[in-house]
Amino acid sequence: xxxxxxxxxxxxxxxxxxxxxxxxxxxxxxxxxxxxxxxxxxxxxxxxxxxxxxxxxxxxxxxxxxxxxxxxxxxxxxxxxxxxxxxxxxxxxxxxxxxxxxxxxxxxxxxxxxxxxxxxx
Numbered sequence: 001x002x003x004x005x006x007x008x009x010x011x012x013x014x015x016x017x018x019x020x021x022x023x024x025x026x027x028x029x030x031x032x033x034x035x036x037x038x039x040x041x042x043x044x045x046x047x048x049x050x051x052x053x054x055x056x057x058x059x060x061x062x063x064x065x066x067x068x069x070x071x072x073x074x075x076x077x078x079x080x081x082x083x084x085x086x087x088x089x090x091x092x093x094x095x096x097x098x099x100x101x102x103x104x105x106x107x108x109x110x111x112x113x114x115x116x117x118x119x120x121x
Contacts, residue, residue, distance in 0.1 A: 001029070002038045010045035011056075011079070017043075021083060028087050032094065038063040041086075043079060058082035060090045067101065070094055 005021050007013040025039055040061040047055040054075040061071045070093045074085030 004040045008044035056082040058086040060086045
């Protein structure tokens with residue numbers, strides 16, 4: 001799983017930040033690591049030196065094998081909250097997309113004839 005991390009001119013990109021983002025993504029997406037090929041994370045400060053609430057924006061794009069890329073954004077008052085908000089959103093989005101791929105009709109799971117005869121349906 002390839003992870004790219006970028007920041008704008010207002011956020012200093014450090015080894016500590018890169019390590020932290022990679023650890024958080026690897027921890028949250030451990031069970032999908034064989035399907036997700038790439039994450040692109042972009043963290044920016046939309047107000048620069050002005051400050052303000054919810055001015056840190058985290059955008060995450062995830063690419064999974066055989067699927068269209070999934071992109072989410074989340075704004076918060078600091079990098080940690082923005083990152084975790086975006087991770088929560090991308091996790092829900094990816095699980096939704098993978099669920100739709102595995103069960104394309106979105107309906108009930110099919111049962112075999114033997115399940116129906118045994119009354120397990």
